[in-house]
Amino acid sequence: MIRRLDGLFMQAYMTQPRKRLLTYLQNHADETLTAGQISEDLPEISVSAVYRNLSALEQDGTVRKVAKSGSREVFYQYMKAEECKDHLHLSCKKCGKTFHMDEAETEALLGSIAKLDGFTVDRSDTVLYGVCENCQREKNEEK
Numbered sequence: 001m002i003r004r005l006d007g008l009f010m011q012a013y014m015t016q017p018r019k020r021l022l023t024y025l026q027n028h029a030d031e032t033l034t035a036g037q038i039s040e041d042l043p044e045i046s047v048s049a050v051y052r053n054l055s056a057l058e059q060d061g062t063v064r065k066v067a068k069s070g071s072r073e074v075f076y077q078y079m080k081a082e083e084c085k086d087h088l089h090l091s092c093k094k095c096g097k098t099f100h101m102d103e104a105e106t107e108a109l110l111g112s113i114a115k116l117d118g119f120t121v122d123r124s125d126t127v128l129y130g131v132c133e134n135c136q137r138e139k140n141e142e143k
Ligand SMILES: [Zn+2]
Pocket: 080, 083, 084, 085, 087, 088, 089, 099, 100, 101
């Protein structure tokens, strides 16, 4: 009886689709996915529930929206909230992948900005856009 009540209690806080979605995103942590791809992989969740839950997860910082150049689609990437709040992120405009900057590197960079400009950068909110090593290599090989 108590167990059953517990189950109901939990459900009020995290719905089944959200839990399912979260597990899925955690399993694809380093990938950028569109809502379409996600709902294709999770046919048991309705498309509208996928969108609804993604926007809720985006608001609490669990996922991040990523844009790729040359694509109008919105991609989502899972963020490890605890580990990710202390470093900067680099976002590749070509493949949409997010890279987690080393914490020491983050400190060095932000430290010098603070020193030279007297500006404190909000690291959890800052993303540097550019082209990743992989995509640069591909570009060079094309030439
Ligand atoms: Zn990170």
